[in-house]
Amino acid sequence: MKRRYWHAWQNVLRNRRRSLVTIIIAAVGCAAVQLAGGFAQFSYDVLIEGTIQDSGHIIVATRDYFVRNEESPMQYGIPDASAMRERLSQHSHVRWVLPHINFSGLISNGDKSLIFAGTGVDPEIETEVRGPYLTWESGSFGKSVDGRPFVLLGSELARSLRAHVGSSLTLLSTTTDGTMNAVDVEVSGIASTGWREVDQRFIYVSLSTAQRLLATDRVSSFSVFLDDNAVTGEVLKEMSGGDQAHVYKPWWEQAFYYHSVRQLYNRIFGLLGSIIAALVFFSVSNTLAMAVVERTREIGTLRALGAEPGEVVLQFIREGLLIGLLGALLGTLLASFLSALLPYLGLQMPPAPGRTVGYALKVSISPLLYFIADFSVVLLCVLAAWFASHKATRKPIIDALGHV
Amino acid sequence: MHAEAISLKGIVKHYCVGDETVMALRGVDLAVPVGAFVAIRGPSGSGKSTLLNICGLIDGFDDGHYQLAGVNVSCLSEKERTHIRRQQVGFVFQSYNLMPVMTVAENVEYPLLLSAIPVQERRQRVAEMLSLVGLSKQANRRPDRLSGGQRQRVAIARALIKSPTLVIADEPTANLDTTTAGQIIDLMKDLGARRGATFLIATHDDRMAAHCDQVCSIVDGMLQ
Numbered sequence: 001m002k003r004r005y006w007h008a009w010q011n012v013l014r015n016r017r018r019s020l021v022t023i024i025i026a027a028v029g030c031a032a033v034q035l036a037g038g039f040a041q042f043s044y045d046v047l048i049e050g051t052i053q054d055s056g057h058i059i060v061a062t063r064d065y066f067v068r069n070e071e072s073p074m075q076y077g078i079p080d081a082s083a084m085r086e087r088l089s090q091h092s093h094v095r096w097v098l099p100h101i102n103f104s105g106l107i108s109n110g111d112k113s114l115i116f117a118g119t120g121v122d123p124e125i126e127t128e129v130r131g132p133y134l135t136w137e138s139g140s141f142g143k144s145v146d147g148r149p150f151v152l153l154g155s156e157l158a159r160s161l162r163a164h165v166g167s168s169l170t171l172l173s174t175t176t177d178g179t180m181n182a183v184d185v186e187v188s189g190i191a192s193t194g195w196r197e198v199d200q201r202f203i204y205v206s207l208s209t210a211q212r213l214l215a216t217d218r219v220s221s222f223s224v225f226l227d228d229n230a231v232t233g234e235v236l237k238e239m240s241g242g243d244q245a246h247v248y249k250p251w252w253e254q255a256f257y258y259h260s261v262r263q264l265y266n267r268i269f270g271l272l273g274s275i276i277a278a279l280v281f282f283s284v285s286n287t288l289a290m291a292v293v294e295r296t297r298e299i300g301t302l303r304a305l306g307a308e309p310g311e312v313v314l315q316f317i318r319e320g321l322l323i324g325l326l327g328a329l330l331g332t333l334l335a336s337f338l339s340a341l342l343p344y345l346g347l348q349m350p351p352a353p354g355r356t357v358g359y360a361l362k363v364s365i366s367p368l369l370y371f372i373a374d375f376s377v378v379l380l381c382v383l384a385a386w387f388a389s390h391k392a393t394r395k396p397i398i399d400a401l402g403h404v
Numbered sequence: 405m406h407a408e409a410i411s412l413k414g415i416v417k418h419y420c421v422g423d424e425t426v427m428a429l430r431g432v433d434l435a436v437p438v439g440a441f442v443a444i445r446g447p448s449g450s451g452k453s454t455l456l457n458i459c460g461l462i463d464g465f466d467d468g469h470y471q472l473a474g475v476n477v478s479c480l481s482e483k484e485r486t487h488i489r490r491q492q493v494g495f496v497f498q499s500y501n502l503m504p505v506m507t508v509a510e511n512v513e514y515p516l517l518l519s520a521i522p523v524q525e526r527r528q529r530v531a532e533m534l535s536l537v538g539l540s541k542q543a544n545r546r547p548d549r550l551s552g553g554q555r556q557r558v559a560i561a562r563a564l565i566k567s568p569t570l571v572i573a574d575e576p577t578a579n580l581d582t583t584t585a586g587q588i589i590d591l592m593k594d595l596g597a598r599r600g601a602t603f604l605i606a607t608h609d610d611r612m613a614a615h616c617d618q619v620c621s622i623v624d625g626m627l628q
Contacts (some may be wrong), residue, residue, distance in 0.1 A: 003510070010505035301501040302463050305562075306490025306518045308483070397462040401497070 008318035015291070019323065022287040026327020026377055027334060029280040033273050034335035038363035040265045044258070045364060048229070051255040056098060056223025057232045058239065060088065066247055069081040073103055074176050077218030078246070085222060086387030092131075093226045093235050096125055099219040107151075107203060109161045112222045116157065117201040118171070120210025129225060135357060139165035139189030141204070149209040150188035154199035158190040165189060175215035178221045183213045194357040247282040259279065276291070277380055284323060285384035292392045299393055300400025309393040313386060320385025324378035331377065332370055339363040386393055408471070409602035410459055411526055415468035417454055417625075425594045428454040429465070436618070437475075438569070441593055441603045443613045446622035452606045453574060455622065459604055461485045461494050478480045490518050494563030494601070496573035496592070500555040502547040502562075509534065509543040512561045519566060529565060536595060537561045553584035558590055564599050570597040571596065571599035573605040577612055589615050 012019045015044065067078040078084055081099055088097045101120030105300075106113045127141040137155050151171070153163055163169060167187045175181045192199050211217060226235055232250050240248040292299070302312050339362075347361040392400075406544060417429040418472035428451045444452045457463035458470065461477060469478050494515075495501075502511050509530050516526045527560050534540045537557040547555055556576060563571050573592065589612050597602050605612060613619045621628040 007503075007505050007510075014505070026459070045529075297499075297501060299501060301495075301497070301503075302514075303486070304460070304489065304495050305515055306486055308486055311518070397455050401501075 003389070004315070005318055005322070008315065009290070010316075011295075012319050015294075017216075019288065021122055022284055023326045023330065025030070025283040026280050026324060026381060027100050027330035029276045030328050030331025030373050030377040031335040031338070032276050033376070034331065034370055035338060035363055036269050036272055037369045037373065038335070038339055038365060039361075039371060041364040041366050042362050043265060044262055046359065047258040047261055048237055048251075048255070051252050052225075052229065053130060055251050055254045056096075057226040057229060057251050058224040058236055059221050059251075059254060060084070060224060060246050061221040061249075062245065063247050064382075066249065067102060068160055072176055072178055073174055073331040074101070074216045074218045076222065077216065077220050078222070079218050080373045081217070084246075088222060088224055088239065091235060091239065093175040093228065093229050093231050096129055096223075098122060098125055098129060098223040098225065099207060100221050100223060101214070101216075101218075102213055102220040103172060103173055103206060103210060104116050106369050107157070107161065108170045108172065109167065110161060110170075112161060113172075114157065115201065115202045116171070118173075118203045118210065120207045121204050122205050123204075126204070131251035134191040134193060137190040137192065139187065141189055146310075148285070149183055149185045149205065149212075151185040151189060151209075152189045152204035153187055153194040154202040155190055156196060156199040157201060157203065158187070160200070163190070171209075171213055171287070172201075173213050175213075177215065181213055181215060183209060185209065192356060195352075196354050196356050197354060199356070206382060218379055220253055225246055238302050277376065280327075280377060281380045281384050281387075283294075284320060284381045285388045287323075287387035288320060288385050291319070292316065292389050296392060296400050297394070299395070300397050300403065303393070303397045303400065311391050312393040316385045316389035317382055320381040320383075321378065322382025327381065328374035335363075335373075336365060339365050407437060409436050409440065409473060410604070411435045411471040412459070412468075413469045414464050414472065415455075417451075417458065417460060417463075417465045428625050429470070430444050432622075432625070432627050434620065434627060436602055436604065438602055439597065439600050440617045441615065442605065442618045442620065444604065444606045444622055445538070445608070445613060446618050450622045451625040454625075456572050456606050457567040457576055458605060459570065460495060466607050490515070491566065492569040494566065494568040494571040496556070496559050496563050496571060496576045498575040498578045499581075500547070500552075500559045502558055504547055504554060507544050507546060508539055508550070508558050511547065511558055511618055512565050515562060515566045533561045533565050536598075537591060545612070551584075552580050553587060556580065556584075556588050557591065560588070560595065564595050564601060567599050568601055571601050571603045573603060574608055577607070577609050582611075584607065586611065 017121045055308065062076045062078055068076060070076055085097050085099060088094060099122060103120065104117045105116060107116045123141050131141060141152055151169060161169065165187050168184060169187060170182050170184050172180060172182045191200065225231060236248050236250050299312055342361060342363055349361050351358045412432055412434040415429050415432040419426045419428055432455060444455060446452045454463065458465050469476065471477065472488065473492060478483065506514065512533055513526050513530045516529060520566060534543050537560060539554060539557055542550060542554060547558065550558065577588055580588060593615055605616065607613060
């Protein structure tokens with residue numbers, strides 16, 4: 001067996017330049033698939049992280065919260081929030097339980113009033129969990145200096161209101177019983193989420209401010225953050241077991257943007273991968289087809305000596321296999337090297353549509369993806385070898401022997 | 405053992421060239437005893453190569469009967485013909501047709517490899533055969549490092565290594581100088597006698613014909 005591969009290798013070396021070009025094409029194809037797939041994987045990871053940072057691993061709310069529209073604010077909110085938060089926090093995998101109150105209304109600087117989409121949060125934990133993911137323009141999540149209720153403004157909203165840290169604003173909203181209520185707040189910070197549309201509307205206030213404005217003691221939902229994304233399903237099962245009053249949704253059921261991007265990328269990179277696969281296939285089959293034509297008399301001789309067509313095809317398949325293995329090996333080395341190098345080059349991707357900030361160009365090294373790409377390249381080379389040789393080995397022996 | 409290595413009766417073969425049908429063989433009858441050294445002579449296009457190809461089971465025929473070592477091989481499938489070629493037929497080509505990536509020993513060994521002979525026996529038989537053709541020292545050389553005569557010796561060794569019933573040699577001395585051609589003829593005859601192989605040789609060479617037990621002339625697809 002070893003000798004047969006040695007002969008196959010010698011045959012590969014018979015036309016070194018041609019074989020080298022084919023191996024390089026296989027290697028570049030393999031590396032391209034690994035890099036493109038690695039970039040897609042990195043993007044998915046970033047989107048997953050972003051989604052989890054936004055919603056937590058698990059969102060807990062009342063059953064009606066997800067399916068019905070509220071007729072009055074906090075109609076489907078969670079009553080007795082402290083007990084619920086306490087219960088959720090007891091699970092060993094839970095790191096944080098963040099209560100949220102979602103509300104909307106008008107924000108005014110006295111001269112101008114704009115619509116806002118507000119969230120009531122626990123400022124201390126929110127600063128720890130979400131703070132690092134916001135681009136701070138000024139101030140912080142913290143309390144205002146004189147103890148007045150504070151507000152964190154989206155950068156675009158702050159610009160529209162000509163507000164800065166320390167500015168006084170008024171929030172107007174409808175209470176749970178349908179009357180209008182207002183709260184004066186002081187701007188404690190201005191930040192950007194990276195989404196222009198969100199930055200034009202969002203505000204964060206403390207839970208107590210939101211509850212005072214809405215005249216409620218309820219919260220809209222809890223975002224549960226775990227210590228490991230891998231245990232989400234397991235924790236979800238344990239938490240939801242026996243609790244009929246609430247719905248527990250994992251992050252992936254709320255990750256609409258992630259799913260759309262993934263679908264889009266899968267199509268784009270799938271098409272790219274197919275084109276690369278076709279290039280590798282035709283390149284290798286072209287090389288081996290030329291080798292087959294050049295060695296037609298050899299094929300005739302082997303057949304005359306008693307070799308079955310399948311045995312002759314196997315000889316070419318071994319050559320295709322060696323080309324594929326070398327291509328896959330070189331491609332993997334190239335992709336690994338470039339993936340490791342990229343973070344040091346500091347290359348930036350432009351902002352995605354709708355976003356205001358770009359992100360660093362990085363490529364994940366996924367062993368599974370590398371294996372699939374390597375296996376595909378080797379398989380393509382083997383198929384190309386079969387494709388190039390199977391017809392020639394069935395040519396009449398006297399025609400093959402008479403080939404010039 | 406059967407008395408006749410090959411027995412052909414009424415072999416007809418035609419080719420279609422465009423719209424025309426060319427009769428290559430017109431009812432050839434030929435019987436060759438085991439161990440005979442037979443030359444087939446004839447001008448170009450007379451059908452001698454076609455006859456050899458049919459005898460070597462690398463080409464079919466349209467009508468007639470052919471027995472190889474007493475076995476009717478007229479209506480075999482391609483797979484069965486391949487199997488018989490592997491076991492019973494050796495070939496010596498005018499241009500040697502050695503595998504360039506294999507060494508001399510590997511070229512000679514190849515037919516045994518196809519027959520799945522155990523490695524120890526293969527090595528022993530190859531060494532023995534290379535010694536008989538005088539190429540023991542060149543065993544590990546590639547064919548491109550050998551002279552024309554040496555290459556033809558390798559081809560003869562390859563043809564005889566499996567002790568075939570029939571060896572087909574198509575113009576085996578055409579590419580060799582007179583002295584080397586003489587040595588090759590002597591070698592084939594000597595080894596053929598030792599191995600009990602029947603040689604069927606297509607040739608233009610009078611010296612070759614002079615060494616043969618039987619000389620058949622073929623003209624326009626008919627044996628004279």
